[in-house]
Structure formats: C-alpha cells, structure tokens
Amino acid sequence: MLLRILHRTEYDYQGSVDMAQHMAHLRPVDTPSQRVLAHELRITPEPAARSDTTDVFGNQRSFFSLQSIHSTLTVEADSLVQTQAPQPLPEGAPWHGMSWERVREHFRYRAQAPFDAASEFLFASPHVARDDRFAAFARPAFASDRPALVAARALMERIHTEMTYESESTEVSTPALQALEQGKGVCQDFAHIMLGCLRTLGLPARYVSGYLLTRPPPGKPRLIGADASHAWVSVYVPAPADADAAVDGDDGTATSGGAWFDFDPTNNRCGWGSPGEDYVTLAIGRDFADVSPMRGVIQSGAGHKLSVAVTVAPPDELDLLQAGAGT
Template sequence: MLLHLVHETRYAYTPTVESAHHVLHLRPAIHPGQQLLRHQLTITPPPARLQELTDVYGNCRSYFSLHTPHDRLTVVADSIVSTLALSTGPENTLAGLPWEQVREQFRYQAGAAYDSACEFVFASPYVPRDEAFAEFARPSFVSGRPLPEAAQDLMERIHETMTYDSKSTEVGTPALEALQLGKGVCQDFAHIMVACCRAMGVPARYVSGYLLTSPAPGQPRLIGSDASHAWASVYCPVESESAGMALADGQSPGVWLDFDPTNNRAPGEDYVTLATGRDFLDVSPMRGVIRGGSRHVLNVAVTMTPITKLPEAE
C-alpha cells in the first residue's frame, strides 16, 4: 500500500516565545514491512539549527532550535510510505516458544551475553512495575502457552476490559491509573499491554505511528481527520540452532510481534510506524523547552491518504 502522510503541528503562544529547543520523532521508520520513499520537514519560522540523529533505539530524531522571538510555530512532516502486510502472527514457527522459556532467557545471569531486547523487560517512566499488571496478565500467561498466543489473548482481554474514552486520560496519565479507571486512549491501551508483558518477564516495547481511517460510506476523506496512534510490540526469541541466521553482537534471533489492543488486531499495511521505545516519553512526536510563552494553543492535524503512484517531485 502506498500512503501519503501529512502531520501538521501548530502552536500559538502568549506572550511571545524568546527562544526554543525542540525534539521530533516525525520521520517514519524503515523496516521489512515499511519503506520510506519521501520525507520533508518544514518548520516556520525557519530554525537557527536543524539536525537529524539516530537515537539509542534506532529511531530518527530531529532536533531544532529557534533563537528569535515568535508567537507562532508550525511544523509539517510530509512523507510517502510504502507498506506491506507481513505474516508474523502466532502461527509463525520462529516465534512459538513457551512464554516461561522466554522469561528464563531474560532473567539475569552472571556472564551471560548481552541481548538488546533485555532493556524492554524493565520498568520505564510511564510503565512502572506493579503487581496489578501481573495479576491482570496471569490468565493469559498459562503454563506452557506459546508466547505469541499469550500475547494475543492478553490483547483481546485488554480490548474487552478497557473502554476507549478520549476524554478520560491525559498524555501524562500513568498506565496503572488507566488500568484502575478501566478506560483510556490508545496510548493507555499500549502502555497497559507493555506493562503486563514486562510484569511476566517478557520484553515489550511501545510503538508510535498512524492508522489509516476509513470515512463513512459515501463520504469523502476529511483533511486532518486522522490522528497519531500507538500499539505494543512483544519480543519473541527462538533457539539459535533453529534460526539459521547470523546476528550482530547484542542481538538474538527472533521477531518483534505487534499487537493493537485498542482495535484488537495485528497491525497491517494500513499502519505506519514512526518510532519505538520503552514508552511514550521516548517517542513523543514533538516535545521541547521554551523561554516565554506561558500560555499556548496547540492544534495537531494528521492526514493519511492512500495513493496509486508516487507524485512528481517539486
């Protein structure tokens, strides 16, 4: 699927902002199911400095600074992405280890080789360790169950138990509070699934991105009507002998399987991945520090449109 994605962020400040420093995660990722064909970042007013770096999780992170007074800031990320549905469901033979075996693989052992996935077993700022997550997860993680099946069941139970309510939580709402409330938004659903997996000793990470929405029958697509989305990804390793692949230091054979508890489905070609991290704090689309501008109005518009061919370059 060929998708044209426009993510527009507009700030209006009162009083004027004297200087600002911002970090962006707005460049779509590149992975086996997703290729970035074109990307353009437009910032108004033009920044004094703009730099792109790769963060510790492999995401493209943009940094820019503004040193002149401004009462408006507009950031537009315009991308064209080609997506492909991958067969990485529970039936995948490379991902069928019992969950207890995966847990044991990621227990601390003196002298064991480093595995980069182990970082996603530990607590993070938005995903704390708490017995409530383990208690919720246990019915899905029954003895001997293959990890993909356990994660699938956990996703379904979160979807059935939680109520989607766009006004129930805020960006900084902890996952535990959302679980106790029994409602939240996609960020909360993803955080809860990540927290439950980690509580069982299984590596899980947070994924930020977009989901293509469909208008009502007979209605045109609305500009700016889409939104950022989030889901969870669970790491499913395999025995090195059966993988038959050469790996870099710090990596083990296996796959990251994506689960969307908000929509109770596996992400497919109608999803676009922006970035992955321990939780939302690692991959927020835009955050920063400003001097001045004690009050602001924020407007975010996302439009993702299927296209049939690559537009001519301007």
C-alpha cells in the first residue's frame, strides 16, 4: 500500500519568542514492513541551524534552532511510504509456542548470561511504572504455560474490551497507572498500560508511534488534517535456541535470533512486523517520552496555542483533496 502522510504542527505564541531549540521525530523509519520513498520537513521561519541524526533506538530525528524573534512556528512533515501486509506467523515458526514463562526466564538476570538488546525494554520508564496492579490486570491472560504471543493477544483484547476510548480524558503526561485506574484514555494510554503489564511480568515490550489510515464515515469525504498520530506496542520473543542458552547458562556466545510482534490494543489488531499494511511506523522507544513528535525549549515568557493536523491517504486521493481545497 502506498501512503502519503502530512503532519502539520503550528505554534501560535501569545507574544514574541526570542530564541528556540526543537527536536522532532517526524520521519518514518525503514522496516521490513515499510520503506520510506520520500520525506521532506518544512520549517517556517527558516531555522538558523538544523541537523538530522539517528537516535539510540534507530529513529530518525531532526534538531533545529531559531535565533531570531518570531511569533509563530510551523513544522510540516511530508512523507511517502510503501507498506506491506504483515507476514502471517507460520504454525511451525520457532517463536510460536514459546511460553511466556520461558520468555521471562530468558531475561532473568544471571551471571554470564548472553546479552540480548531487548533487555532495555524490561524496565520502568518515565510514563510506565512496573507495578503489581499491572500484573493483577494482566494475570487472567497469562495462564501457566500459555504461549507468550497468545497471552499478549489476550491482554490486548482485554484492554480493547474493558477500557473506554475517550478523547481528552487524559493528557500527554498522564501516568499509565492513572489511566488504568480510571478505565479510559486514548491510544497512548492503552499502549502504556499494555507496556506496564508486560514489563511487570518480565517481558520486554516497546512503544511504537506512527499513523493509521482511517476511513471516513459512509457518504462522507476524507478531510485534510482530520487524522491523528497513533500508538501501539511491540512484544519481543527470543528464538528457542537463545532462550535455552540463557536458561542453561551458556558461555555467552549465543546471538539473538528473536523477533518483535506488534499489538494495537486500541483497534484490537496485531501482526508480525506491523498490525497491518494500513499502519506506518514513525519511531520506537520505551514510551511516549522517547518519541514525542515535537519537543523543545523557548526563551520567552509567553504562552502558546498548539494545533496539529494529520492526514494519511493514498497519494492520488490526497492530491485531489489538496486541489479541491486550493492548497
């Protein structure tokens, strides 16, 4: 599937800003399930300095600074991405039947255990604590000897069924435990809750930010800027040989052959590589704090009004929409 994503962020300051520095995670990443064909980041006013780098998680990020007085800031990311449907997991795949307890034991600390890079996604992070309340919520999905991927899917389904999606019921900084206790939130909260459950049980899981192609209501046209960013979760399962090496206390020569599997508790969809070909992965991290689309510091005493508009559509359809809107 060929998708074009327009992500426009506007800051309207209630006064003048003297200087500013910003970091943006707005370029999708290349993965086995998607390929970035084109990307442009347009910034107004023109920044005095800009650099593009890769962060520790492999995400593409842009740093820019503004050193002249300005009262507005507009950042528009324009990306063209080719996606593909997630590969079905064959019944005989090495990860298919591995129990969640076996995955947990693979990551339990022991002297001279082989290193697995997924270990960094086991720990608490700014928005996601490790807490027994997460374990209690997740426990019905994690019966003894249940395959890890089956248990993760059951947890995803429980969050989807028992949590209520409600816009503006939380804020960007709302802790995952608070969202769990109030029983409602948005996609970011659902992803954080699932992360908290998995990590508290000893399973590595990471936050995925991105986009989802949405369908307008029947009879209604697609509107420019009416979409939004999305978030879901990836769960890691090591290959059986690696798990055995860790449990048996090998000499440390084992190499990781595991895989990440995506679960979207907001929409109850999952897949190997992505939840579907209508998803676009933007960035991965421990939680939202690692992959915020825009963050920065300004030298000013003024407040601001923020507006964000996202459009995800096939390129031909988006061209027609823009032509009709006169943009």
